[in-house]
Amino acid sequence: MGFKVNFSDEEAASQARDYTPMPTGKYYVRVTDIEDKICGPEAKNAGKPYWAVEFTIQDGQYEDRKAWTNAMIFEGALYTLSQLLKSTGFEHALETGDIPDGEELVSKECIISLVKVRDKYREKEQGSAEALYKNEVKGIAPYEGVSPTSASTTSVAAGSGSLLP
Numbered sequence: 021m022g023f024k025v026n027f028s029d030e031e032a033a034s035q036a037r038d039y040t041p042m043p044t045g046k047y048y049v050r051v052t053d054i055e056d057k058i059c060g061p062e063a064k065n066a067g068k069p070y071w072a073v074e075f076t077i078q079d080g081q082y083e084d085r086k087a088w089t090n091a092m093i094f095e096g097a098l099y100t101l102s103q104l105l106k107s108t109g110f111e112h113a114l115e116t117g118d119i120p121d122g123e124e125l126v127s128k129e130c131i132i133s134l135v136k137v138r139d140k141y142r143e144k145e146q147g148s149a150e151a152l153y154k155n156e157v158k159g160i161a162p163y164e165g166v167s168p169t170s171a172s173t174t175s176v177a178a179g180s181g182s183l184l185p
Contacts, residue, residue: 026044042136045135047080048131051065051126052074053073054123056069056071065097070091070094071091074088079170080170087132087156088157101119107160108130129163130161131160138151
């Protein structure tokens with residue numbers, strides 16, 4: 021038995037997405053989703069809250085590609101949350117301790133430092149003899165109006181080469 025559907029032009033133009041890891045570098049992004057989550061029962065910090073943060077690259081060769089990170093929301097593990105809040109204009113939360121709702125950060129611009137690393141978990145899970153790679157977000161900095169893909173190497177982090185505070 022078959023189905024009859026009407027494809028939109030956009031749906032008909034759909035292509036396979038490229039999920040190969042992107043090169044290590046700095047990328048201009050928007051926060052496109054934040055989901056409230058709780059560490060699972062087998063996790064090191066079972067029952068503790070965190071945000072699953074999704075970024076979407078805004079320009080260059082990798083425009084519209086996604087990157088993800090987790091921001092822990094409990095004492096002793098607030099490093100990523102601190103960077104995210106400072107980078108999106110919520111630095112006052114570091115003094116007050118009052119964390120905004122994650123939805124308030126959605127659509128905010130920032131720069132992420134993305135690193136291409138071996139995915140040893142997936143290699144083991146799949147029994148892969150070849151090296152498999154993934155991307156990890158290693159730093160979040162404010163967007164200051166200049167994209168790293170269109171800027172000289174000194175314009176994003178004042179030449180420091182690091183996004184970490």
